[in-house]
Amino acid sequence: MVFNWKEYLNLAQYLQGKPDASYSEESARRASVSRAYYAAFCFARNYAHDKYGRDKRMKSRKSEHTDLRDYYIVLGTVNRKLGDIADNLDELRQWRNFCDYDDDVMQNIDDLANNALDNAREIINALED
Numbered sequence: 263m264v265f266n267w268k269e270y271l272n273l274a275q276y277l278q279g280k281p282d283a284s285y286s287e288e289s290a291r292r293a294s295v296s297r298a299y300y301a302a303f304c305f306a307r308n309y310a311h312d313k314y315g316r317d318k319r320m321k322s323r324k325s326e327h328t329d330l331r332d333y334y335i336v337l338g339t340v341n342r343k344l345g346d347i348a349d350n351l352d353e354l355r356q357w358r359n360f361c362d363y364d365d366d367v368m369q370n371i372d373d374l375a376n377n378a379l380d381n382a383r384e385i386i387n388a389l390e391d
Contacts, residue, residue, distance in 0.1 A: 264365040265292070291375040292361035298375075298382035299358035306330060306347060309389045310337075327355055343388050350381045 269289035276283040307330055310316040316333060319326075331348045338345020357378050360367050367374060 265289075265367075288371055291371040292367070294375045295354075295361040295378040296358050298378040299354040302351060302354055302382040302385040303327065303330065305386050306334065306351060306389060310334070327351075331355075347385050347388060350385050354378055354381045354385075 265288060266286070269285045270293065272283045272285040273289045273293055276285060307316075307318055310330065310333055311318045314337070331351050334344050334348035334351065338348055357374055360369075361374070
């Protein structure tokens with residue numbers, strides 16, 4: 263079934279505190295995947311800035327996500343844990359792209375949302391240690 267993109271507006275209204283908004287579980291799961299990615303991405307971006315002095319803003323926002331992943335790949339040559347972060351960010355971004363752009367998500371949306379939350383937690387926990 264093709265996703266009804268208008269449901270994101272309903273979910274946004276609910277999140278804004280409008281209790282009369284109605285949305286599907288799919289729209290909530292898609293939003294969950296997207297927010298999990300951005301939680302991990304921004305946490306990893308800020309960690310790289312605070313710990314290693316990496317500039318938070320890249321010259322081209324289009325490549326900012328790829329640049330951060332590549333930065334962690336380089337760090338992973340010294341510390342394997344940081345290389346794993348690159349892999350998890352890449353996977354999360356792919357899932358986020360499915361949820362944010364594709365009419366049909368080819369995976370079970372519940373499993374995808376759970377996996378995204380697990381990956382985001384792994385990234386954040388690894389950087390907090």
